[in-house]
Amino acid sequence: MAPLLKLEGLTVSYGQRLALQDITLQLPLGKVMALIGPNGAGKSTLIRAASGILPGYAGKIHINGDEISDLTTMQRARSIAVVPQAVSLPPAFTAWETVMMGRTPYLNFLGQTSASDETIVRAALARVDALDFSDRRVGELSGGEQQRILLARALAQSTPILLLDEPTAHLDMQYQVALMRTISRLAHEDNLAVMIALHDLNLASRYADLVALLIHGRLDAVGDPGDVLTVERISNAYNLPVEVIRHPFHQVPLILPSDRDDYP
């Protein structure tokens, strides 16, 4: 399967500071790629750049073979959907209205929606189990519900590529697992290409097919979770001693942060 999203030598700088340096990465269809790395490593910048909203970058960002800066905003939004963190959403729109915004790249200049748009929005809401509260205002929803609405909005965009920026950050364990299961099904059953920035290494290990480790804006490693999530790499990346053990049921690594005091 040809890679859908392909980064080659991607370099992004904010003023003097290099936020991303020479990133080369391929995101294939049907896979979940977890983007991990310490704070400030460039995970969010990578998501933003890959979604095509950073005006100045060096290197290549290819979507299906097209350079992203050659596409119109509409065309990009038909190929890539982004799930941002659910912080400060406009509170007054209903969940339904918010998800309907995902249909923007298919609407005419008046923003009129059709019956097929409604069918798609209903399916997206059903997918994240949010039909029950679709009439409620977003401001009245819990953090977990808001995050599901944002995922539904991205699904309503009907794109082959899905990028998520730390969607589990404000969720409790139950919703973290539920969200990751949904995302994993989207990749494996619906054949989407998914890239998800994650802080929780164990969620990455458990649900991602590929893990990409960013340190200081550079791609340190990319590959199977078992190959990337090693004691050496992780303790070096986070500047913290860690232990890696096997998951009792699944053949994936589990990372336990340690403390220097643990080693007399």
Added chain:
Amino acid sequence: MKNRLFPYLTTLGILLLAVILSLAIGSVFIAPADLWTLLRSWLQGLPIPGGLKTFAFIITEIRLPRTVLVLLTGAALGGSGTAYQGLFRNPLADPYLIGVASGGGLGAVLAMSINWPYSFWGLMAVPLSAFVFAMLTVFLVYTLARVGRTVPTTNLILAGVAFSAFATAVTSFLIISSEGEVRRALSWLMGGSSQNSWQTVLAVLPYLIIGLGYLLFNGHALNLLQFGDDQAQQLGLPVTRTKTLVLIAASLATAAAVSFSGIIGFIGLIVPHVLRLWWGADYRRLLPLSLLAGGAFLIIADILARVIIRPQELPVGIVTALAGAPFFLWVLRRSKNQGYW
């Protein structure tokens, strides 16, 4: 469907009532029955009954053009206020707060002081000059407020208020140093529509049609902008182009409104708020409603301005602030619904 139409029917009903009252009330009262007779004979092309000839003249040459001008002005201020609030994602953004109205006013007074008394083309130049100055103001305020690539709202409003004060001072200076006409110009400054003729209506109409017409097509875009520039772009909106065009359109409407009706505060602030509070935040609905409601609100204020110290007239800007501010505070206080914005 019933539910969807209700807001439109309500505002339209209020607007219609306001128009009828505005035609009936003035230094001479024209009874609704006479209004009805006149309307019927116009519509059927019949000769006007002899006893109503004076009334007919008063309506067609004085009250109707004034009512239409006031309606257009209110619609422009309500519509551009809604657009500014959506554009800057700030409940305080209105044509006055960001300086556009005062800048436009300065342009209008400059044009008037050069071309005094009026010719028709001189009349057309007033809104044009107001528009040029309004755009210069937007550009200046935007540039002053910008930090790197972002424009923090606080900066925008501070720059707007400061520039607004400056422009108002220059305007006052121009008015006071121009000879004669001071009283009239002063009343303009406080929002007294001193020119009420069909010519004035014609002079502002093209600017309003373009400005407000464009805004009406951008309800969905303004909805998207509420999620912030990044998300709006990721959802498929060309953000920079959209924001620039909406800003120009709103400033065009504001400029046209202030050029003859002067400084009328509060409409651009109140109208979108009240509508949002009652009928939700969807800009596709908010924009057309704010035109209707803005027009109705200003017509009612204008009627009060004519009545309160009869036979003299108050500048309507005084009425909008006197009536608008307490009404707004009452609505705000009464609403238990905090999340409407």
